[in-house]
Amino acid sequence: MRILIAPDKFRGSLEADEVCNAVEAGILLAYPAAEITAIPLADGGEGTMEILTNLSRGTLVNVSVQDPLGRSVNAQYGLSEDGNTAFLEMAVASGLKLLSREEYNPMKTSTYGTGQLLLDAIEKGVKNIILGIGGSATTDGGIGMAAALGYRFFDRSENLLEPVGGNLSLISRIDSEQVHKGFDSLNVIVACDVTNPLFGKNGAAYIYGPQKGADSEMVELLDKGLKNLADVASKTFGEDVSNVPGSGAAGGLGAGCMWFLNGKLQNGVGIVMEQAGIEKLVQNSDLVITGEGKVDEQTLSGKVVQGLAGICKKYNVPLAVVCGTLLISPEETRSAGITYAVSVLNKPMDLDAAQRNAFTLVKEATFNLVRLFFKQ
Structure with a gap:
């Protein structure tokens, strides 16, 4: 299976390339034979x-x-x-x-x-x-x-x-x-x-x-x-x-x-995705995994997740989102074209603990979502 990793940064904890590494580690734990392409993204701001x-x-x-x-x-x-x-x-x-x-x-x-x-x-x-x-x-x-x-x-x-x-x-x-x-x-x-x-x-x-x-x-x-x-x-x-x-x-x-x-x-977001050739990569993928620190209403108006959702919908490719804080409803998730969205927080913890353990949390959340998509 071909999986495209294309996240934004998790502000305060992981840069976009570090998110890519964490997601890739989770994928390989769940599905060692996956064919992975990783492209760190940004929304036009810092990074x-x-x-x-x-x-x-x-x-x-x-x-x-x-x-x-x-x-x-x-x-x-x-x-x-x-x-x-x-x-x-x-x-x-x-x-x-x-x-x-x-x-x-x-x-x-x-x-x-x-x-x-x-x-x-x-x-x-x-x-x-x-x-x-x-x-x-x-x-x-x-x-x-x-x-x-x-x-x-x-x-x-x-x-x-x-x-x-x-x-x-x-x-x-x-x-x-x-x-x-x-x-x-x-x-x-x-x-x-x-x-x-x-x-x-x-x-x-x-x-x-x-x-x-x-x-x-x-x-x-x-x-x-x-x-x-x-x-x-x-x-x-x-x-x-x-x-x-x-x-x-x-x-x-x-x-x-x-x-x-x-x-x-x-x-x-459009500029970065165009430079990265994201549309062609999505077209040739079986699953796209993205993410950012917080997914909320602002995410659905011009951020990386929203930009990818439009392309994934065009080519009927499922889009999974991992994030630190998930603040959109199931109805908003479906309406945005997101197939699956999950917070990486697996137990009560304060912000400092979440940021310190961000890599492991992203890896584990990715492991669980990939097992949902590809049963072995």
């Missing part, structure tokens, strides 16, 4: 860059860039084996994880470091860029990233503005005369899994600003700033993208990528 780099047999590139507050930090991106494609995560340069909680302030943070990563890749001659934009510490509409690439932002008095969230409302003119010339044939795909518009009550500032340190007054100022950016950028580039689903992702970086990079927003 996506490493997975895409490995799938392309690429290498990691180290670059010194600015963190969200302008300090020097070492960051990495992936470069495919043929040198044509770069895989970037904005979080390694402009992510909330780079700041202490006391430093959270989207009025002062910038995506400039993400632009520096892009610039390094462009100067290496890449033709394609895949950029993940989850986990940002910023609400600057992408002007920091753009500034690193040569865009300049001026106020009404023609003063050059620092590209931070607090200056969005002051922008009167966008200048592109000094923009790097490597954009002409560049294809930019942005991994984006939220659908928020750029501004408004469901926009970048109101929905995500507070978790980045914005109080109610800051949220209102940032929202007005993003609207001002939309007005100026729409006139400059001849297109208003502020209501495109995902334009509000990563503090408006979604919109910034469309305006400043001519980027295209795509579902992160």
Whole structure:
């Protein structure tokens, strides 16, 4: 029997490749003759860059860039084996994880470091860029990233503005005369899994600003700033993208990528699965086993499990899900196209114990589910 293992990470305990190893160990205990293919997946967020780099047999590139507050930090991106494609995560340069909680302030943070990563890749001659934009510490509409690439932002008095969230409302003119010339044939795909518009009550500032340190007054100022950016950028580039689903992702970086990079927003899971050739692998499998730390309603709207469920349903291949916490009903499981879902927790235990023993728990849960599917 041919079994495809294609999980996401179990956050806090196992990376996706470690989940693959645990699932494979469980399969071989239950069915030693199984023909196994293991492909670690991601939803476009943390870990996506490493997975895409490995799938392309690429290498990691180290670059010194600015963190969200302008300090020097070492960051990495992936470069495919043929040198044509770069895989970037904005979080390694402009992510909330780079700041202490006391430093959270989207009025002062910038995506400039993400632009520096892009610039390094462009100067290496890449033709394609895949950029993940989850986990940002910023609400600057992408002007920091753009500034690193040569865009300049001026106020009404023609003063050059620092590209931070607090200056969005002051922008009167966008200048592109000094923009790097490597954009002409560049294809930019942005991994984006939220659908928020750029501004408004469901926009970048109101929905995500507070978790980045914005109080109610800051949220209102940032929202007005993003609207001002939309007005100026729409006139400059001849297109208003502020209501495109995902334009509000990563503090408006979604919109910034469309305006400043001519980027295209795509579902992160879809990008990873396309790069991995998952559809063909599913088609040639008798069972697909996936999983992630928590399976809940959010899982069923754009995560790895949901993406695989659609493909498995298309080819009538059963899909089994192993997870730490299972929070969907049997009706939701069936409706999602999941054949079998199980929590790895086999007795009462606290979170620390579950995380410490995650490998063994996943292995044992997999053993039990495979015995259900393939009787010997």
